[in-house]
Amino acid sequence: MSDKRVRVRFAPSPTGGLHLGGVRTVLFNYLFAKKNHGDFILRIEDTDQNRYVEGAEAYISDCLAWCGLTPDESPVAGGPYAPYRQSERKAIYREYAERLVRQGNAYYAFDTPEELEQNRREIPNFQYGQVYRDGLRNSLSLTEHEVNELLDAQTPHVIRIKIPADERVSFNDMIRGQVSFETNQVDDKVLLKADGMPTYHLAVVVDDYLMKISHAFRGEEWLPSAPVHLLLWDYLGWKADMPKWVHLPLILKPDGHGKLSKRDGARLGFPVYAMNWFDAKTGELTPGFRELGFLPEAFLNLLATLGWNDGTGQEIFTLDELVEKFSLDRISKAGAKFDFEKAKWFNSEWIKKLNAESLKLKVKAVLEGKGIVVPDDDYLLKVIEQVKDRCVLLPDFYHQAVYFFEGPKEYDVNSVKPKWTEAKTSFFNTLITALSAIEAWEPFVLETTFKGLAEEKAIKAGELLLPFRIMLVGGKFGPHVFDIATLLGKRETIVRIEKALGVFAD
């Protein structure tokens, strides 16, 4: 086991889904761990049973597998500090919560949620803390006898941390430097809920300690609760083992304001989740980058460069390169607005960078998903080589390559018919004969034959190339027309000319 141990947490709840920020946190954890030959640990924080979503845990495993970010220790893989699922560690948290109560650093609170809500409504700036705690129902304000009676009667209660007055807690964040807080501003957070489950605050400290976590990465939104965690590390007597803190900048909405959320995806027309997420309860499908046609390489790449750079201007990185070049001091402090246009650019770069063989399976899936029969892999490989530079997302391969597998169903007749002549019909009829005679079916041979014939018929090649293209492809797009014809083969090329001729000369 390494002395560098980092963990990510995942809450299988609707709001804790695996969105961009989540994956980026996972990625930075992974990069840091691998760079330092450390351990990358996945914990499932199912601390809130009411919000637990069925299938969410499997979903995150799938996401991580798709990205290639496999944890060294996880609920599935196990590890020396199992279990890694918080619901299975329930007893542990109570033990430490009770210890804090005995030490006087925490206390029982019997106030009902309704009472608290009323206080918040009626008292401006109400917080459960040193100012108001004496007037509320807890083991600090009640007598020992009263407390024991309530406890014996199984009165629902929580355990809250007792935040000290007039202190300043400070700590060193690896990205932000020294950060400090006045304890008077911090309220007595709930540590253990009435249902016996810990809140994030307790669980994260206890688990990080027991699992010997050395570095804790998390989003900047956690910065305000850091003093609670600091105090807990102190009260539990573990301060020397406290992990180094790394609070990552947030990923923001591309327009307007605020942190990127699930809803922004639907609103702005791009995914915010790694993979499609289907919520069985609501029947709602939240689209993912994978299904939209992103390559995992590109997805990771774009996430890594959102808030981090290597200082050289390089933008395209493999996962191995990222591991090699990653460093905490090159993470920026400011939040970054997500730019979908740039995200797509990363994907197109990766499609260009990857060879046909690496793309084969994914492209095949796209084509077969559209009902195309792919005859053999060698042919598919050649097709991919021809069209990959013009694809941004994986589904683009359908439109860019469909004519290699099926003749055009429709023709862009407007580009051909108005300028069609008898002479052209005659040209193509002769071309069919000429093509039939060709033995070496290669681009160069086709081109010379084509152009030679055009000269014979005294028609400019430019007048014929576009019709020829439309005969083969159906529209004004695609690679060089003779490359297409070469790949299509003699028979298919002739068949397509004949068929289109019927339409054009009509």
Next chain:
RNA sequence: GGCCCGUUCGUCUAGGGGUUAGGACGUUAGAUUUUCAUUCUAGAAACAGGGGUUCGAUUCCCCUACGGGCUACCA
């Protein structure tokens, strides 16, 4: 409201006491490709404001403004 964090082209960012403030996405124009895309070339585009410190500030300090986060028996 309170607390915390932040601020360089529209966006992601590099830089850092003296620079023509660099790159990328997007955008504009042109070249190439007898299609489209790719590719190439060029262009427009930024140091939030005010005070200090200093010979000199975009860079360091303070204030203001703006942005963001948190302020639950959610994470």
